[in-house]
């Protein structure tokens with residue numbers, strides 16, 4: 001039996017019915033679930049009874065329409081199961097506990113990953129314990145049938161980190177700007193520290209999964225996400241599946257040449273995107289433009305200061321953010337041609353400080369490039385906790401989405417198998 005904390009909610013049809021109910025927060029009748037899922041009435045009825053018994057779903061009153069019998073509405077019990085998200089950002093470690101709709105119920109920030117990963121992981125484990133206690137969340141039962149109907153049951157932990165990493169073995173390999181974390185088996189270590197199943201994925205994949213989960217994005221959309229943090233990255237999904245590539249490294253756009261020749265990159269080429277969009281060169285340009293940034297200002301604070309300066313009308317700050325956006329716009333001209341997205345989302349840990357002045361040049365670049373195009377870029381609504389919320393969404397997605405690649409392939413590699 002799968003050792004996940006999701007007890008018996010493993011079958012595709014059950015996940016599908018739960019998805020229908022979860023995506024109708026105001027409540028949905030069984031007949032409508034039958035219509036949307038294409039399952040038989042009997043199957044939906046059976047599954048619904050089971051979800052009610054598991055405490056994942058509750059009745060939410062009756063709806064009268066026309067002259068027919070009133071319909072009993074079903075609604076997800078959002079806090080019946082919880083997932084933890086851990087985002088390893090070069091500047092901090094963010095930990096959140098999210099409900100089934102990936103809404104954060106509690107969260108905290110820890111200092112930046114250090115040169116002692118074992119100690120960092122211990123602190124993450126302690127933070128998870130404290131957050132769980134604060135919101136009265138409990139661990140999964142160790143015995144079958146024990147306390148399964150309880151609320152606030154912790155499912156497990158999703159960890160989002162910068163590439164390079166190996167999601168199948170749960171190892172952070174060589175993340176930029178986190179020099180102390182080389183070949184760290186974070187999944188094994190955090191499982192040992194918390195007793196909860198853990199999984200690891202790239203930060204860009206996490207934030208896109210967070211969008212799919214929180215915004216209930218339609219399954220027929222191709223979505224392109226541009227991640228803005230210490231560095232830039234991208235992620236693409238189709239049919240609600242994030243495209244991870246052969247080794248989970250898809251979407252590394254930092255060395256995408258955007259047609260400029262004024263800067264030479266460490267990779268030896270000219271005009272790589274990251275030269276114009278990474279946080280550290282942006283801070284340098286802001287200083288040169290007269291924004292007051294002491295030498296030891298951490299990246300998140302610096303981005304906030306640059307954003308605030310621009311908001312107050314500082315011409316230098318406005319200009320450097322516009323240049324940043326213009327470079328992203330040039331990259332998007334190329335990426336939109338490659339991926340033909342229905343939806344473009346720009347987000348990530350530092351984007352909320354840059355979006356006001358950074359988004360217009362992106363829109364301008366796309367408008368001038370496209371002959372036709374339907375996708376207008378929008379900023380993520382998840383703010384600067386997008387990474388942690390996305391990490392929690394990774395776990396929810398693995399456990400509860402009806403069509404995850406890992407579910408299709410059977411037992412996911414690198415995911416724990418604990419006897420239940």
Ligand SMILES: [Zn+2]
Nearest residue numbers: 255265267272
């Ligand atoms: Zn380069």
